[in-house]
Amino acid sequence: MALAERSTLTPTAILAVDVVLFTLRPGAFERxxxxxxxxxxxPVPAPQPPLEILRYAQSDIGGRVLPGVLMNxxxxxxxxxxRALAAKAGIDGQDLYLEQLATFGSPTRDSRARVVxxxxxxxxxxxxxxxxxxxxxxxxxxxxxxxxxxxxxxxHGTILREAINRVKGKVRYAWLLFKLLPxxxxxxxxxxxxxxxxxxxxxxxxxxxxxxxFQGMIDHGMLVPVGERAPARGRGRPxxxxxxxxxxxxxxxxxxxx
Amino acid sequence: MALAERSTLTPTAILAVDVVLFTLRPGAFERxxxxxxxxxxxPVPAPQPPLEILRYAQSDIGGRVLPGVLMNxxxxxxxxxxRALAAKAGIDGQDLYLEQLATFGSPTRDSRARVVxxxxxxxxxxxxxxxxxxxxxxxxxxxxxxxxxxxxxxxHGTILREAINRVKGKVRYAWLLFKLLPxxxxxxxxxxxxxxxxxxxxxxxxxxxxxxxFQGMIDHGMLVPVGERAPARGRGRPxxxxxxxxxxxxxxxxxxxx
DNA sequence: ACAAAAGTGTTTCTCATACACCCATGT
DNA sequence: ACATGGGTGTATGAGAAACACTTTTGT
Numbered sequence: 001m002a003l004a005e006r007s008t009l010t011p012t013a014i015l016a017v018d019v020v021l022f023t024l025r026p027g028a029f030e031r032x033x034x035x036x037x038x039x040x041x042x043p044v045p046a047p048q049p050p051l052e053i054l055r056y057a058q059s060d061i062g063g064r065v066l067p068g069v070l071m072n073x074x075x076x077x078x079x080x081x082x083r084a085l086a087a088k089a090g091i092d093g094q095d096l097y098l099e100q101l102a103t104f105g106s107p108t109r110d111s112r113a114r115v116v117x118x119x120x121x122x123x124x125x126x127x128x129x130x131x132x133x134x135x136x137x138x139x140x141x142x143x144x145x146x147x148x149x150x151x152x153x154x155x156h157g158t159i160l161r162e163a164i165n166r167v168k169g170k171v172r173y174a175w176l177l178f179k180l181l182p183x184x185x186x187x188x189x190x191x192x193x194x195x196x197x198x199x200x201x202x203x204x205x206x207x208x209x210x211x212x213x214f215q216g217m218i219d220h221g222m223l224v225p226v227g228e229r230a231p232a233r234g235r236g237r238p239x240x241x242x243x244x245x246x247x248x249x250x251x252x253x254x255x256x257x258x
Numbered sequence: 259m260a261l262a263e264r265s266t267l268t269p270t271a272i273l274a275v276d277v278v279l280f281t282l283r284p285g286a287f288e289r290x291x292x293x294x295x296x297x298x299x300x301p302v303p304a305p306q307p308p309l310e311i312l313r314y315a316q317s318d319i320g321g322r323v324l325p326g327v328l329m330n331x332x333x334x335x336x337x338x339x340x341r342a343l344a345a346k347a348g349i350d351g352q353d354l355y356l357e358q359l360a361t362f363g364s365p366t367r368d369s370r371a372r373v374v375x376x377x378x379x380x381x382x383x384x385x386x387x388x389x390x391x392x393x394x395x396x397x398x399x400x401x402x403x404x405x406x407x408x409x410x411x412x413x414h415g416t417i418l419r420e421a422i423n424r425v426k427g428k429v430r431y432a433w434l435l436f437k438l439l440p441x442x443x444x445x446x447x448x449x450x451x452x453x454x455x456x457x458x459x460x461x462x463x464x465x466x467x468x469x470x471x472f473q474g475m476i477d478h479g480m481l482v483p484v485g486e487r488a489p490a491r492g493r494g495r496p497x498x499x500x501x502x503x504x505x506x507x508x509x510x511x512x513x514x515x516x
Numbered sequence: 517a518c519a520a521a522a523g524t525g526t527t528t529c530t531c532a533t534a535c536a537c538c539c540a541t542g543t
Numbered sequence: 544a545c546a547t548g549g550g551t552g553t554a555t556g557a558g559a560a561a562c563a564c565t566t567t568t569g570t
Contacts, residue, residue, distance in 0.1 A: 257531090492569070494522070495523080
């Protein structure tokens, strides 16, 4: 090869990381699947020297954003994502599941500089959430079915939409659900989690058929009966408890039919 | 919100785009699915002022890389990816299918600067390939089943692996295959394409069962019989020709069982 | 005539869904 | 006692795979 590619050393882009953090809260399954939003920082009137910029150019509509930070020089994406959760929402995200979603970097995304955001998806169990108070703005858990799309600033509506689609699709063939469920759970809870994230229709299935679908996983030792029943709540027989034995990267033996 | 986030305007990262371009060539299905590799540019001994860098720090092993370029200031990812194909392989990629794969930006990826690569997947039909000669190094179509993993420089092995997995997975539920097939094709070719990308086992199915699976698509007008037979080649009855009527973002009526 | 590949029809078996019935718990 | 939800077993229907057989091509 005759010519080796050269380029000036000068960096041209600013890196940011945004996180779409999902959780699953107890209660009606229609509102159970929730996403973390934080308040948009107030625009600062004018930058003073040394030249400073906001995380973004000001928005016309804004109100809510996904938690995000600008990256430090020697930081990994993963590290920056967890730092964003800590800084913007007071969430200790050391253990939570994190995967890259996509990178958003339209040249017109920010009027002042090339700001490229590497968006991530995070999954936490609601029982693991620690509520460290945060200095700037209150974090807000918003049901995915009731996202105020008009209030989302910048392109965060686009990011959130893609994140929702990704999780909805992936839940069908991968074991993501178990990152949202408590350590032990009943068949009903597993079913409700699936209904909340992907398809409400599964709530109309009989418990019999749900169980038969997971029977294969029980036989293969991926779902382990704990040997206890859940504490009774209200009327009705409490369900048998299971725990999940596998990795989040695993997949269902067959794709779920729903 | 009391504090608005500030940061110096100084960009800290260099953006690059790499493309994993796939095609499907006629012939034995085991070697049909191929990926485009190009020669690694020779390392330049020492940078002179004004300070210049290579696309990457030099590699220990290297030999082949994915086509990629550093991004211009006002360029979109999509635009840069098509430019990379033109510059590094002489491929006019204006019409080919392109989707973002993931972004690779480990801080230790390049020793001289923070180079972040937004990797893309591209799909072309082999009959649409124009072979404009390229100045630097010969482009090389390599069967996916025979990738010389050891010769891939930098983290391009990782990128390629992820790209292969993505396409393998997506082919099952989305209409990606039709971006790799010629404008008209037979059932056998459709089956062979699926076998090449995802699962050789489908070659053992009877033509009967294959046809029944696609019968639903024919009925719904997504596969349109052209009304001719393919030109006969060798012994055996030539297959009926079909063309695809739909968008690449569409999905199979049911996920393919294989 | 024969081999090879395409296409049609029928059978078999697996599995998702539906339904009928029993068990455990709180009111 | 009865309402409510969990759990077991059986029946039904759709569809994936297996198989037998016909049609079209080249040698």
